[in-house]
Amino acid sequence: MRLLRRTLKLVILLALIGLAVVLYYIANPNLPTYQQPSDLHYLDQWSEEQRQTYYYTPQGTTVKGLRYDWISALEMPFGTEKFARLDYLARFGFLTDPKQQPSALNPANLPVGFTRHQDSESGEHFLDISCAACHTGELRYKGQAVRIDGGAALHSLASTVPTLRGGGFGQALGMSMAFTYYNPLKFRRFAQEVLGDQYPQGRDQLREDFKQVLDRLLATAFNDWHRGLYPTEEGFGRTDAFGRIANTVFGDVLDDANYRVANAPVSYPQLWDIWKFDWVQWNGSAMQPMARNVGEALGVGASLYLLDEHGKGVAEADRYASSVRLHDLYTLEETLKQLQPPKWPEAVFGKVDLPLASRGKALYTENCAYCHAPDPKPRDQRLAPSRDPEWKMRVVPISIVGTDPTTADNIADHRFDISRLGWTKAELSKLDVRLYGASLDEVDFKSISSAKGLAYITAYVENRAYQDAGIGPRQRKEMDGYGLPIGVQEKRGYKARPLDGIWATPPFLHNGSVPNLFELLSPVYERQAQFWVGNFEFDPERVGYRSDKFPGGFLLDTRVTGNGNGGHEFRDGCRQEGVIGRALSPDERLALIEFLKVLGNAELETQLTDVPVRAWTPGPNCEG
Template sequence: MRLLRCALLGLVGLAVLAAGIGLYFVVYPNLPEYEAPEALHYLDQWGEADRQTYYYTPQGTQVKGLEYDWFGALERPFSQDRFATPDYLARFGFLVDPAQQPTALNPGNLPVGFARHEDDETGRAYLDVTCAACHTGELRYNGQAVRIDGGAAMHSLASTVPTLRGGSFGQALGMSMAFTYYNPLKFRRFAQRVLGERYERDRAQLRQDFKRVLDRLLGTAYNDWHRGLYPTEEGFGRTDAFGRIANTVFGDALDPANYRVANAPVSYPQVWDIWKFDWVQWNGSAMQPMARNIGEALGVGARLQLMHENGAPITEAERYASGVRVRDLHTLETTLMRLAPPRWPEAILGNIHVEQASRGRALYRENCAHCHDAKPKPVTKRFAPDRDPEWHMPVISTTVVGTDPTTADNIADHRFDLSRLGWTQAELDRLDVRLFGKTSDPLDLTQVSSAKGLAYITAYVEARAYRDAGIRTDERAEFDGFGLPIGVQELRGYKARPLDGIWATPPFLHNGSVPSLFQLLSPVAERQTRFWTGSREYDPRHVGIRTEGFEGGFLLDTSITGNSNRGHEFRAGCRGNGVIGRALAPAERWALVEYLKVLGNPSFESRLKDLPPRPYNPGPACL
């Protein structure tokens, strides 16, 4: 009995110790220190007005109902320092300008992508995380920072699952709110900041409202953890976008039985020239700009209630009401149409070696252009005749390109039960949804793919949002984007894309598993299998991120499911299973890397010598 008691006490002690360690890292997350750059340089991608519109126009999302003023009033758990100070939020990887000050668009002086929106239904102002938060990048070199508008973020926004290393914005925010709610002194200071003269009258109601949002945050963290939904840690600069959107729309809003394991993180893709593509998303599955943006907004937290809290269906007339702001989404989309790819800044990152870049252009035309050159479609072949240009980029099968297939496989294989929505085939046929490669069989609502399910739900949400926003019938084609339908195709592959500005988007491949362009052009055996992310320190020679370990960084391990760095390989031997081209000598790789710094930049392209390329050789196929 005495031995059993000692064993039980030991187990309790270990549990308390583990909980204490976990709490410590959530309260004091293991984050990189923020050091302001000597100077921040904006490239000539668009005008300042467009930049500010993109950074701070809301799209209708909410952080579980967190109000904008609450966010600014929160303190860190064991400090009276504010949570939302630019320097602290920059430690999570969010982008700030050392010289920034509050503006009408950014009254809280928050990082890029943190906007304020007033909800039309409640009149309350919520914290809105916009597309700019994930599609704006920054690089550091020799103390200088270069902002990459439309580039890939390097933040830790997505993760909701507690880890012993901490480091996630969601975890830290949840703990800040928990300590505020349960510490009377903290809550008093918080409430006085938020309410001012209304403190005595409205304090009790504020406490109730605050607890409701805290419960949602903690409930999401518990749900994601105990279901094991996100086993592959995303770290900095990645999220399982498709998986999270599907779990939000099909699981949170409809039926818990629809939750699926999402173990395929992807990097945030660059968005310059996105309006020109006939198909978008990593797997080329979506067509219409508005539907794509509504899906993104729903995944990030736009309000959507498909069922009552007791599981009963909502009436058809009210079912698809959402927080999506279609007028603002249209503003963001049209603003992005003016965004130019970034141009290599020689004064900051170093001069271009013209002779080497000239050799690289010939090598590019031989080895890369057949997949990565933009292919303008003739007017008669365009999905949108008025879109000029309209580019078709091939979706390369995972069996050919050989890169980690988990993202493409999950999108192709996961099925969801949407039968509780009560759709009929005749009803779906009337929607502006076009299924490419569709069989003649009626849709089985108990086994709907994520792409098809999101297409139909966004069609309903879009129609309701247009009606609520007063968008006239004759305006809808413009808001849709070139009058396009909500097109869907389901291919087990990844879309190639033009490489203008590719130098500014490390790490590479869809899952961010290769740190530099030089490694991407090298055989898989020469690529790093583990490297650190979370720093923006740039390597202009290899064209990629620095990979050394640093305090607060995230170690990306390519042996973990979803993280593989294989494929897209140039290697001697037969072609197939990820080998896409002949072996490139080191000198050829250096030349290609030099050219990829300036590809698409007219001022540089005109300076290069026009060396004749060798003809493209598909090589022998493996049997």
């Protein structure tokens, strides 16, 4: 009996030690070290006022109800250092300025895109993750940093599932909150800082509110983990945007049976010039600017109430209350119209070789312009006649471009049961939604696609938000964007956007599966099957982030579902299976890259010399 008790105690002790080790590593995620740049260069993309408006205008997201002043008061799981100190948040890839100080727009002195909004009912200020958090980039070279406004973020924001090797912000935030709640000394310090003169009388209510938010965070992490919703790790600079929005709206808010495996992470697309596009999103599935922004806000965490307190559908006149902020979304959209593509900073990355770029221009005309050159349409051929210019976006079928199909396939194939909402087709016909390539008669409420379902939900959310804000039809037409309806098209392909500023947006392809432009212009067999992501250090010759192994990095494996690096290939032989052009020699690849550094920069483009352009050839006839 004594031996049994000793054995049992030993087992319990080992289990506790094991649990402690696991908690330690989960609470201390695997992250890159942060080295502050000696200088941060802002490019001439817009004014400082417009930049700050973009960085810190809220859109209505709530991060599970996290209050703005809480994040400043949170401590690290172990010790008393603050969780939200800039040098720590920068390790997740969030962007800071070595010289930044608290301001009226950013009183807590948080990274780009961390802002706040005030709830109209409770008066509470919620932490609000804005579009700038995911659509602002930075490149570093020899100790200097270049900010890319409207570019692609390289942070680790999306994942909530705790792992021993992961570096997700959601994991770290959840652990910080859990250690604060369950450690009386930590919670006392936290409460004293948050409540100030209202301590201790407000302590119990604060603890209750804090626990509700913590429970939501932990429940989301558990739900994502035990359902295996996100098997393809996103790592730095990616999120399964379409899958997460669908799971949030159709699963979290509506019905557990609607959760779908989301295994198609995508990079964050750059935002300059998007107001000119006839269709946006990677697959060209969205048309109206306001609907695109409302959908994004819902996916990032804006509150949404699709059912009443009894779990029943909401009456047509009351659909659907949310926390999205229409005036702020309109401000962001109008501000982004002023954003210019970044120009290659020669003082930091080196002079452009103009003779080489001249050769590259001829190669661009031969190999790239057909899909990627802007295609402005005359007024009578535009979706929005008043939009000038309006560029027609070419959506290239997967059967031609050959890039990883998982994103486009998931959007086209996933179906959701929304019958609990109690909609009728007669009600939907009154909404300002236009289906391209489909009709309302074909809609099945027990099996609706994500694009169509989100379009109708967004239409109701917009209607309610405009109504609550007292905004009339004339002003609404302007705020929606050129009077456009909520358009939906579902194509198995990816949008080929103009390439001005493309040099500033690594890694490449929609899923970030190619680390630099040189490899993108190379045959697939020359591309890296695995490479490391999360290092901001830039390679100005091959044009991409450094991709060799480093501490705290994320290993992107292109053999994993959703991570494929095939397609968009330049290789001699048949024009099939994603081969879109002839093989380019290494010198030709470098020449084309040199031209992409100046594309859109009128000052440098005018200095190029004319070089004869080879005709594009379709390749050999491989049929039969």
